[in-house]
Amino acid sequence: MQLRDAGAVVTGAGGGIGRALAARLVAEGARVVVNDLDAEACARTAEELGAVAAPGDCSSAAGVEELVDVATGALGRIDVFLANAGIDRTQPDSLQASDEDWAVMLETNVMSHVRAARTLVPRWLEDGRGGRFVVTASAAGLLTMIGAAPYSVTKHAAVGFAEWLSVTYGHRGITVQAICPQGVQTRMLEQAGPLKDLLTRDAALTPEQVADAWVAAGDRFLVLPHPEVAQYYAARAADTDAWLAGMQRLQGKVDEVTGAAR
Template sequence: MSKVQGANVVVTGAGGGIGAALARRFAAEGARVVVNDLDSDRTAAVAEETGAIAVPGDASAIVEQAREALGGTVDIYCANAGLSAAGGSLADEDAWAAAWDVNVMAHVRAVGTLLPDWLERGSGRFVSTVSAAGLLSMVGAAPYSVTKHGALAFAEWLSLTYRHRGLKVHAICPQGVRTDMLTQAGTAGQLVLAPGAIEPEDVADALMDGIGADRFLILPHAEVAGYYQARATDTDRWLDSMNHIQQKWEGMGGA
């Protein structure tokens, strides 16, 4: 029996892309799913397609509503909603604040609501869609890269703190995925992410494999493991290689 069969699942940012693919896969595996997105029309469309329950709105503010819609319990919470990797200069404090709120604090708020019940029951799963930018970095996207590092750090902290009390945590770290966010990443996305881009369904497959193995770090792009190892073992060489990408991007008109 699948570990998600019969589970109550919430997927944020599920109006399209990775979130919609996760919702479809959970529903196909026999889970009861709540889908959430800021766009109410897209949320309703995915809910109708998958047989899920639509709970549109700000991901930070719908946790209680989603839990009530599922009969009072959430077994798996997928913090998938995120801001695009595009833009956000060092001086744009609004961009930093928005990225921090969506990419990190929305996760913190959701866990703050759900954790007491998970610990009381001795079970629960938190899934964070981090992106490879949280393991590595991304040229031209300081707020995105920094806050995705924060999302990974929060997921790591949850796992090391509560795994002995039944909480399973999964951090999904894909590179390029063929979604609207890839398009929004502009020339940096075309340079770094597009060549090896995969489908959202591939990310869903990787998550199901990771849940089956209770594996924390989920890498839909196998090559990311090598990049991560290179970053850890020879950081200056890795930074040099990333700087070469930065220079190439600047030659394409990136700033």
């Protein structure tokens, strides 16, 4: 992975994994544009890292176009795009999540990636220099997430889109990756309530460790900061019914903790 002097964009970089990815890019010698819906957090990250701030809504078509235009103006060319922005609006009974919550999560966790790729890939193909498109998904996108229907489904879709993108354009110089961590020490984890213990079963990593794992992965499609996820993913594929039975038992334990079984 050649990052020195590369022009890179990181969405959702106001904190957490996004900020750590941006910091690692800067440390590797890349020229970086950071984006976040929170303009103050975006400006703070840019100032602290020596990056360029481009606040805005990266999930909308207009927001993506504006981000790409601003980043291209600042960098000359976008070589690496880290589609890191993601949200979780999970409620205690996620089957009853509103259409609005589903729509917002689909827009941010899936369509933001689609819209960014729709804009960038043709440019990368046209100049023949390729590019790197990185999706921050989740282990929930390979396995599932107890008690979080919209989050699990949208992260599955994010991984599925990244996989399709790799299949379709990988032979034409477009490198695609999906980062799929379990628990990470971010605000989202702190707000997970009773699920926090479940998410930290295999130790919650720092955002910096996730960024390190991405760089260490080279060009591998799946970036698994928690190595255990590879074993879980293989077990799920080898015997899906046994996997589901185990997850159902785990769900039962969560129900006892939350009182949902009563």
